[in-house]
Each structure stands twice: as C-alpha cells, then as structure tokens.
Amino acid sequence: MTETLRVVLADDDSLIRTAIDAILRPVDGIDLIAQAADGRAAVDLAVRHRPDVALLDIQMPVMDGLAALREIRRLAPAVRVVVLTTFGQDEYVAQALTDGAAGFLLKESAAEELAYAIRAAAAGNAYLSPRITRQVLDRLPAPPVRPDRDLALVEGLSGREREVLVLLAQGLSNAEIGQQLYVSEGTVKTHVYRLFTKLNCDNRVQAAMLAQRAGLLGS
Structure with a gap:
C-alpha cells in the first residue's frame, strides 16, 4: 500500500487555501x-507536524514565503x-531554488500538476512549472558558447530525447510536448525523467539552461 503524503499549506488568501484544499481532498495518497x-x-x-511537503505562498504577512x-x-x-x-513573479525563482526549494508552481496550475509536484518533491526531485522554466531562462544572461561538458552530455541523448529537451527548454508542458511529437504525455514524462538522469539535472530550469549553453536553442 502506498504511503500517504502529508502536506501543509500556507497562503494568506483564504480563497486560494480553499481551492487547493478542494483540489487535493479527492487525490489518493495526499493528505x-x-x-x-x-x-x-x-x-x-x-x-510541529513534520509533513512530507510544505506548500508556501511567496507573499505573506509576518514572514514572507522565502523567509519561511x-x-x-x-x-x-x-x-x-x-x-x-x-x-509573472519569476524573479523569486532563483532565490527560492538557492534557498532549497524543491519546486516552484503557479497557483493556477491544474490539479494534476499540483499533485505531481507534491509527489516529485516528496520523492526528492525538483519540479518547476513549464511556464516558469521559460520565464527564468529569458531572464538569464547569455551563456558561454557550447562548453565541452554540456555538448558531451547532449551528445549522449537519443534523437527523440534531444527533441524533448528543446521543447522543454522552450517552456512547453509535457502535454504540449506530446502534442508536438504525437506521443502520449506518459511517454513524454518517461523521456523527461531519462533526460534529467542523463544530464545530471534536478529540474526543468537546469535542463533548459544546459540546452541553451549547448547551443540547442539557437541565438
């Protein structure tokens, strides 16, 4: 039997708390x-509770999300x-990741994505919303041109894995990548998992940055 993941939520907006509670209540394995x-x-x-995962809003009174x-x-x-x-609050992403966040998620994310992010975080992985990945990449300075290490890692990918990496770095979600490549979302998830393993990446932003450094995204 799968162990139930225990979650705490902090947001100063009661409507957001109510909405997330309604989303998670019917999800098996998340409490x-x-x-x-x-x-x-x-x-x-x-x-006090030592939950598996804490969901924190960025902007809260008394102590903001980053300080918490x-x-x-x-x-x-x-x-x-x-x-x-x-x-649009992507300026907080780099600081949150530096401070040890295991994920960064838009409040308007679908129920499936919220549950996926919680499970990924609890499993020791990092999850970033695809839309945030693209925003963060756009804010970064131009990377060094084609470092040997990054090129070597990319050359170890299959042709399909490289296609997935480019689309991921463009900010597409798994579902959107599947539509582009005419494969199922489950197949895309498998490719993304293998990408992270082969590229030594913990999340979509790291993979996208590597793709950019390796010259896969053009100028």
Whole structure:
C-alpha cells in the first residue's frame, strides 16, 4: 500500500487555501493536514507536524514565503518545500531554488500538476512549472558558447530525447510536448525523467539552461 503524503499549506488568501484544499481532498495518497495564513505560522506547522511537503505562498504577512522557506530548511530539513506563486513573479525563482526549494508552481496550475509536484518533491526531485522554466531562462544572461561538458552530455541523448529537451527548454508542458511529437504525455514524462538522469539535472530550469549553453536553442 502506498504511503500517504502529508502536506501543509500556507497562503494568506483564504480563497486560494480553499481551492487547493478542494483540489487535493479527492487525490489518493495526499493528505492536506494543516493550513496557515502567514509565514511564521507555516514554519510552526512544519516544525510541529513534520509533513512530507510544505506548500508556501511567496507573499505573506509576518514572514514572507522565502523567509519561511529558509526557516523550514533550517529547523525541519527533511520537509520538502514547494513554493506557490502567480504568473509573472519569476524573479523569486532563483532565490527560492538557492534557498532549497524543491519546486516552484503557479497557483493556477491544474490539479494534476499540483499533485505531481507534491509527489516529485516528496520523492526528492525538483519540479518547476513549464511556464516558469521559460520565464527564468529569458531572464538569464547569455551563456558561454557550447562548453565541452554540456555538448558531451547532449551528445549522449537519443534523437527523440534531444527533441524533448528543446521543447522543454522552450517552456512547453509535457502535454504540449506530446502534442508536438504525437506521443502520449506518459511517454513524454518517461523521456523527461531519462533526460534529467542523463544530464545530471534536478529540474526543468537546469535542463533548459544546459540546452541553451549547448547551443540547442539557437541565438
């Protein structure tokens, strides 16, 4: 029997909390055990309950999401943190990843993506919303031209894996990649998993950055 993942949620917007609760309640294997309306309360819940995953909003009173993330990582390092944000707040992504976030997810993400991000984080993987991946890549300075290490890693990919990598780096979701390549979303997920393994990447942003450095995205 699969172990149930225990989740705490912190967001100062009660409507968001209600919506996420409604999304997660029918999902098998995920239990939203506690909620908070500010960052300090989120830290307290994480320390008290030691959940598998904490979902944290970025902008909260008393203590913002980034500060709460750092405190949770310090006081309860086994708790994996997925940061919730709205579209256009991608300036926080780099800092959140540096501070130890296991995922970065748009609040308007579909139920399936939210559940997937929670499971990925709990399993020790990192998950970033595809739309955030593209935004972050656009903000980065121009990378060094075709480093040997990155080229060697890319050359170890199959032709289909390279196609998936390019589309991933362009910000497409797994479903959109599947539509482009005429394969199922499950097949794309398998390719993405293999990509991360072969490229030594933890998330979509890292894979996209490598693709850019290797010259796969053009000028």
